[in-house]
Amino acid sequence: MNQLIGYLINGIAVGCIYAMLGSGLVAIYRVTTVVNVAQGTFAVMGGLIASSALSFGLPHGLGELVGVIAAGILGLLVGKIALTKGGISPISSLVITIGLAVAAYALEVGLWGSLPVSLAGIRSVLRFSGVAIQDQYLLIIAVSIVIFIGLWAFFSKSYIGLALTACSSNSYGARVMGIDVRRMGVIAFGLGGVLGGLSGILIMPVQPLSFNSDINLVVMGFAAAVIGGMTRFEYALAGGVVLGVVEELIAGYWQARYQLEVALGIVILTMVFEGALNARRGTAAWR
Amino acid sequence: MLEVANLVVHYDGAVAVDDVTMRIENSELVSLIGPNGAGKSSLIKAVAGLVPIDGGKVSLQGRLAYVPEGRQLFRDLTVDQNLRLGAWPNRRQSTDYVYDLLPEIKKFEKRKAGQLSGGEQQLVAVARGLMAKPDLLAIDELSLGLSPLAAAKLVSNLISLHESLGIALLIVEQSATVALKMCQRAYVMEAGRIVKSGTSSELIESGEMLDAYLGGMGDGQP
Numbered sequence: 001m002n003q004l005i006g007y008l009i010n011g012i013a014v015g016c017i018y019a020m021l022g023s024g025l026v027a028i029y030r031v032t033t034v035v036n037v038a039q040g041t042f043a044v045m046g047g048l049i050a051s052s053a054l055s056f057g058l059p060h061g062l063g064e065l066v067g068v069i070a071a072g073i074l075g076l077l078v079g080k081i082a083l084t085k086g087g088i089s090p091i092s093s094l095v096i097t098i099g100l101a102v103a104a105y106a107l108e109v110g111l112w113g114s115l116p117v118s119l120a121g122i123r124s125v126l127r128f129s130g131v132a133i134q135d136q137y138l139l140i141i142a143v144s145i146v147i148f149i150g151l152w153a154f155f156s157k158s159y160i161g162l163a164l165t166a167c168s169s170n171s172y173g174a175r176v177m178g179i180d181v182r183r184m185g186v187i188a189f190g191l192g193g194v195l196g197g198l199s200g201i202l203i204m205p206v207q208p209l210s211f212n213s214d215i216n217l218v219v220m221g222f223a224a225a226v227i228g229g230m231t232r233f234e235y236a237l238a239g240g241v242v243l244g245v246v247e248e249l250i251a252g253y254w255q256a257r258y259q260l261e262v263a264l265g266i267v268i269l270t271m272v273f274e275g276a277l278n279a280r281r282g283t284a285a286w287r
Numbered sequence: 288m289l290e291v292a293n294l295v296v297h298y299d300g301a302v303a304v305d306d307v308t309m310r311i312e313n314s315e316l317v318s319l320i321g322p323n324g325a326g327k328s329s330l331i332k333a334v335a336g337l338v339p340i341d342g343g344k345v346s347l348q349g350r351l352a353y354v355p356e357g358r359q360l361f362r363d364l365t366v367d368q369n370l371r372l373g374a375w376p377n378r379r380q381s382t383d384y385v386y387d388l389l390p391e392i393k394k395f396e397k398r399k400a401g402q403l404s405g406g407e408q409q410l411v412a413v414a415r416g417l418m419a420k421p422d423l424l425a426i427d428e429l430s431l432g433l434s435p436l437a438a439a440k441l442v443s444n445l446i447s448l449h450e451s452l453g454i455a456l457l458i459v460e461q462s463a464t465v466a467l468k469m470c471q472r473a474y475v476m477e478a479g480r481i482v483k484s485g486t487s488s489e490l491i492e493s494g495e496m497l498d499a500y501l502g503g504m505g506d507g508q509p
Contacts, residue, residue, distance in 0.1 A: 159378040162368050166361045173359030176337065177375045177415075 015244020075193015
């Protein structure tokens, strides 16, 4: 039982990371209908830059903040490139994000090498009733709660957040209002960068990241986002937590190496279920 | 206030607006009428800067707000949130401004725009346009999809707004009855061109023109 509680808490924490990555994908997809394959790159770059900032002597908190800001700036740059001014299809933008994610490997290997890099994080362990939980996992859960409340407030209360929601609800209507939909798309990429960077610095103390960790991260984030229908942050949170818990339970009671397969399996099952639901509603994409 | 000279607009290689010249004075009520596909919406979109112009010139003195065909509200946002975005990018503009002008909207300010009836949505779309404090309000297909009662109520609201604010109105309408009863002047379009213009009373008297282009006045609208 104690072991199960431990797995559940760890799973929720890891799931929160996937939910944050998934929410970055959702933020971008809602406005641009582009699936940003470089979402994992934001996490890796954010974490790596934070590790360098800390090694240069910046105090904890500030070093991590530098990593998150850098990931946000990277998000804006990727958005600027992927959403070219002339206007291209979402599929072309997706291919651009793949290209940029692969190109980032050269930079990451050149600057940080190919070995996994870790962050100090919080090393202490909380023990209660025979359960031992690393405090870093509790920090991840606490930060995620703040982030998701912040996302809700941002999208429902702030003017920019409303404009982003307007673009996702009706991009033509937004254009009529004078809202620059492309600019909003770039801002959404910036937000995706911040969420990616945050997830990177939070997961790095418990799962060191290397240049090619982005694939695993983006697949997990995508799985969380797909379970959430690619449109709602709260569903992405639920999707991420389900994914994280299932993964931890499989790793704890069976084999850790199957986590990617589990994520992909859940994505496939979700899509099959959604397809069956659409067929019943008469809204199937293929007829 | 608005001067359109020899305007040409192409859609996918086809001419949608062909050498159109028109003008609207300050605080004037003008309608643009004609059958489906006449080029009315293309003309108003070109004036609003939503489609590129292929020839001619549009000169506007003052601010224009455009209420598009189909209302184009943000269905997932509340009425109040829709209204706030009407003032984009002026985030400080309070929605109380339009609640004072159209108090009936206040009743459903917290409801999602997608949950409103067609008449309510059209009123919100007009109110959203007013948030920009325009000198000219251009409304595309004012009465489309509305019951005669809802259309009559909307027309009465617009005339009150026109009288109280002194803003000019450009109404794009398929229903000749609604347009000519509401506006002082009208332009009649067909196949991208303006084929007739004049005061509403002149056009109403021109029975031949109404029968040919607009299906007469007996279209059941208020």
